[in-house]
Amino acid sequence: MAGKRLLTVCGWTGCKFYQKAKGVATALSALYPADYEARLDESPDRDTYRGKLDALRQKTPTDAKAQSHTSSPLVFLTEGGATSYLGGCDDTVAWARARLSPSTTENGSNGICNQNDGFTKDHGFDYDVVVIGGGSGGLACSKEMAKLGAKVAVLDYVKPSPQGTKWGLGGTCVNVGCIPKKLMHTAAILGEAMRDDAAAFGWASPDVKHNWAAMRERVQNHIKSLNFQYRVALREAGISYLNKLGEFAGPNTLKVTDKKGKVTQITSARFVVAVGGRPNRLDIPGGEHAIDSDDIFSLEKAPGRVLCIGAGYIALECGGFVNGLGSSTTAMVRSILLRGFDRECVDKIQTHLVAHGVKLQIGVTPTKIEKNGDVLTVHGSDGSVNEYDTVLVATGRKADTTGLGLDNVPGAAKDVAQNGKLKAVDEQLPHAPHVYAIGDVLDGRPELTPVAIEAGLRLARRLFGAGNERMDYENVATTVFTPLEYGAIGLSEDEATESLGAENVECYISEFTPLEHALSDARSARGDAAFAKLVCDKTQDLKVIGFHYLGPNAGEITQGFSVAMRKGATYGDFLGTVGIHPTVAEEFTTLTVTKASGASAAKGGC
Template sequence: MSFDYDLFVIGGGSGGVRAARISAGHGARVALAEEYRMGGTCVIRGCVPKKLMVFASTAPAAIEEARAYGWSADAGQFDWPGFRGKLDAELDRLEAIYRKGQENAGVKVFDQRATVSGPHEVTLADGTKITTKHILVAVGGRPFVPEFPGCDLVMTSNDIFKLDILPQRILIVGGGYIACEFACILNGLGVQVTQYNRSPLLRGFDGEARDLIVDQMQANGVDIHTHVVITEIEKTENCLKVTCGDGREDEFDAVLYATGRTPNTEGLGLETAGVELGERGEVMVDEWSQTNVPSIFAVGDVTDRINLTPVAIREGHAFADTVFGANARPSDHELVASAVFTQPEFGTVGITEEEAEERGNAEVYVSSFRPMRSSFAGSDARVLMKLIVCRETRCVLGCHIVAPEAGELIQMVGIAVKMGATKEQFDATCAVHPTMGEELVTMRNPVRHY
């Protein structure tokens, strides 16, 4: 059977564009459809604009520290419209790079929605039907907002970058890393931030690291309330009135919901094609990113495996090499390092202490201290370095860092952990002094055993 294309990719985010470009490089005839903007969640409404906002939000603290070091400095007022204009221009630049990369690779790009209409067929929004030997679904996820009276009045993380003005008072609902990151960002930009969640913040992360981050967020001015559930939001003349299940009421200028994300498969036609979906709408795939329909694959957040941009990129690359590059390799989801851009920053790889306690046969090494830079400036900020070590093999099974630039540190540590480095190999590495990171190679005695 003759097909219009060898591969049709639905979704122009990180995983989709990598798969399309590499597949085309292997000689495949490739097309890609994106209904919004090239670059997906990460580039357009996620990692990139968020990190730029992180940089902006840390300026006041840096200036305060500068005064402690002898500088005469004043932050002045934050110019949100000016910043947003530069942010929009930067996203336009990045989107153009993504689009140019596809064009240079020979990928045909359709700027419209595509749905699956069969194992070897997609339908564009304009009604055009296209046949293809393989389909790759890479449509990512979308923010989830529960149904309740007034839920239509809230923002999500998709909206925050498009605000005309910053609110004076904002309520952030959620306790995951996205909610905590935006709480820190907006607090740093001068917004009065309150955060509600039905359970403790940053669940699933190492408990000791999580507690330090939450304590520091509160010390920095974020008003955190847990075990709170919103039952209604009402728009008044001047604000949003929020009512909770415990009877509390409060008023805010804006409410941001960051209560998780859901795979973006609704209305995509996958069920019609016979593709198996999970309870949350995620595309069920095997280690090769292949669905139960042999011609249809999926990568990235839509599969709800590890919802991180670098993971989606690696999944897309592995798919292309396997299907078109004669280099079959599954996606590797073991020991993936990640960072949470709260203030303080958090880097993590491997198992948590809670998981170590459940498994047993582990040692925990911890160093928590006021770093030289903060101490001299009179700040009470602390950092945390933690290693989880297998007592039998001596391999480092996990590392958790709460510190400035923790993301940069965990990238390097992640290499050693991925290689199976032992605690003794960490110890044999000479310290770089004076740094925070030297603590990772100077912790001699475990503080807890399991």
């Protein structure tokens, strides 16, 4: 062990914080085998781990912090023959970043990330960098690198969906994701407001009828305008836009194929893989009759009776807005809704969906689809047989790396996970250091557009500018645009309890009626309500480690509070902030009921 640093990571396998610290330690040992070694003390469950804690703490018996450490993971550092307490997950990540941060003298036109990628100014290739994928992350990264003086090309080629749907430059978010989803969600919310709220505010009850074709045309026209703007932006930035499919033919060579099948080659010193993912297909007899999220936004007519297969945010968002736009909607769910989100909040979303007319088949999977004319007959694992006009499958997405030719880049195959995603350290492939990756194609990272954009910007500045800031994937805010919108930051209550122990977690909650809904008899009859929740760490002065909100304008509200979360705000900071009255966001500055108290979270009055 002379000259090596040993990282001993202790924890239990189901703890995501242990898995993260384990990932840091194993990545260091893979990147720098002569300098670092990872040793894992892994327990199968939390109780087994806690039973070993007293013995584990004896590695540093005189360290008071180590003796009071109760969470997973527990990490020790051994160097120079001496073992010291390093801390938990956050401490380990911070230590690794400090050890690996390049000095400003390492950056510039041939800057590096963790490993020298061989870049020199006189490399002799066609481009300094080729970005493979013209989605949000790839476009942001390419434009930033061009601004910093790099010669850049962007490859973007849309492979049609199984149903034949195609689209333009801009990736999933712009064409078949966030943008059309939010617009159609807004259409459904407007319809609900007209049906349920308008009369209560003095408007004569309108005869509400939705025109799917008119909405679709306006949505698609907006998307096409964005496609055009992106092409103009690339041209103005001096970036070569190649509407071609790329495949590695060697470490620095891409074979590119245009839509007519013509094949040429280009070379580059560096590559950024930003190909994102595509929806999983339904592998059952008749599965080819189902559509997915690549198709739903361009349907020529209203989808009619809809079956949404899946329980993630894509399934529930799409199922929510088609139901709100007048389609009879059923959601077929294998186990639970929105796995990984706060269960208390998810239960309220489920209740809201049912109250708004979405039928749920929970614990059921499809076994066969039969097509008879325009009617689809779906057989379920519970023996059910039902007819639909549209079957939408949303059972997850897979990385679009098949056919990328990474086997032709020495070492790169070692960095491909079993799920097809890429295992990178600070966006750099450890075994092919001139290849980088950002966005949904990265293993273990949030599949969110702003994450891809920010990671791309920071990578560009490290490679071609004076930047040394790495992407911070913690406390990333997100919103699920179900009919009852859900904004979340940080840990769920269950995650906090698993990590810290129930005795160290305090939850402040409130259930209330937004003022804009107070006059609606329809909402009152359904029991529609908003919900606010702060998950706090008792061991850190009630630091807020989880933020959860259900109600109108969740995205706008959650975004603002994410700044406070990033700065380490405590419950006291929230309570000491003067709210804006009368708003739903104000509720987070007045929370006083704890979940542990058993008191009612229902709020009355102003």
